[in-house]
C-alpha cells in the first residue's frame with residue numbers, strides 16, 4: 001500500500017482516464033436518492049452521496065444472467081456465456097467494499113469457485129471513497145466502517161483533496177497516468193486523522209452486538225419471531241437491497257421454437273414463500289420462520305463458518321422495509337425480549 005494526495009479537481013481527469021479502459025459505474029443522483037449507474041459524464045459523479053438505493057453487487061452478481069444456452073434436440077450445451085466486461089466501481093463506501101469481501105467467501109471459497117462471479121470480480125476495479133454516517137448506518141457495530149483491503153484505490157476526503165490509499169499495481173498505474181497527485185505532508189496526515197475521528201464520532205445508532213451469537217442461541221423459540229413474522233410483508237425488499245444477500249435460483253427457459261433454451265440464474269430471497277419449498281411442502285412455511293432464518297443465517301450461520309457476520313451495517317434494509325424490520329430493532333428485541341414500538 002502506498003499513499004498520495006489527489007486534489008478534488010483532479011478527479012474528473014482520473015475518471016475520464018479510467019473510462020478509456022473500463023466502463024465506469026459510479027453513484028449519481030436520481031430524484032432525491034442516489035444510484036450506482038454507468039457514468040456518462042464525470043460531472044455526474046456524486047462522491048458526497050449518503051447511500052445508494054441498491055448496492056453495486058449487481059455488477060458482480062447480476063439480478064439475472066444466462067449461464068448457458070442448450071439444444072433440446074441434441075441434448076447438449078451450445079454456448080456457455082461469460083459476460084465479464086472490464087468495469088470500474090468508482091465510489092464504494094467502506095461497507096460496500098467489505099460486502100464484496102464477504103461475497104468472495106461464498107463464491108470464491110474452496111477449490112471450485114463460481115466462474116461467472118470470479119471472472120467479473122477479477123475484471124472489476126474498485127475505487128472506494130470515505131463517507132459520513134447517515135442516521136441508518138451502523139457499520140461500526142460490525143467493524144465494517146473501515147476497510148484495509150478489497151480496493152485498488154481508496155479516497156479519503158480531507159477537504160480540498162483526497163488522501164488516496166493505493167493497494168494494487170493497476171490502481172497505482174491509473175493514478176500515475178491520469179492524476180497528477182503529490183506526496184503526503186504532515187498536515188495531510190493530521191487532516192486524515194481528524195477526519196477519521198469525526199467519522200467515528202458521527203454515528204447515531206444504538207446497537208450492541210457483543211453477545212449476539214449467544215442471544216441467538218438462547219432466543220430461537222422467542223415470541224419476538226412470531227411478532228416480526230406478523231409484521232413482515234414477505235416482499236423480499238430487504239434481500240434485494242442488501243449488499244451481502246447472495247441467494248439465487250437457477251432455472252431453464254425454452255425458446256419459442258422449443259428446440260433451444262437457456263439456463264438462467266436470478267436473485268432469490270429467503271423471505272419469499274417458495275424459497276424453502278420442496279417436493280413435499282415447505283420447511284419454512286411461516287413468515288416468522290423466514291424472518292428468523294434471515295437473521296440466523298446472517299448473524300449466526302455465516303459467522304460460524306467465516307468468523308464474520310453477513311451484514312455490513314449499510315442500513316439499506318432499514319430504509320427499504322415497509323414493516324420497519326431491521327437489524328438494530330431485531331437486536332434490541334433479542335436483548336429485551338420485547339419488540340419495541
Ligand code: SF4
Nearest residue numbers: 242311312314315317
Ligand atoms: S442486512 Fe441490512 S444493514 Fe446489513 S448489509 Fe444487508 S441491507 Fe445492509
Ligand code: SF4
Nearest residue numbers: 232233235236238321
Ligand atoms: S423484513 Fe421487511 S423488507 Fe424484508 S420481506 Fe419482510 S417486510 Fe419485506
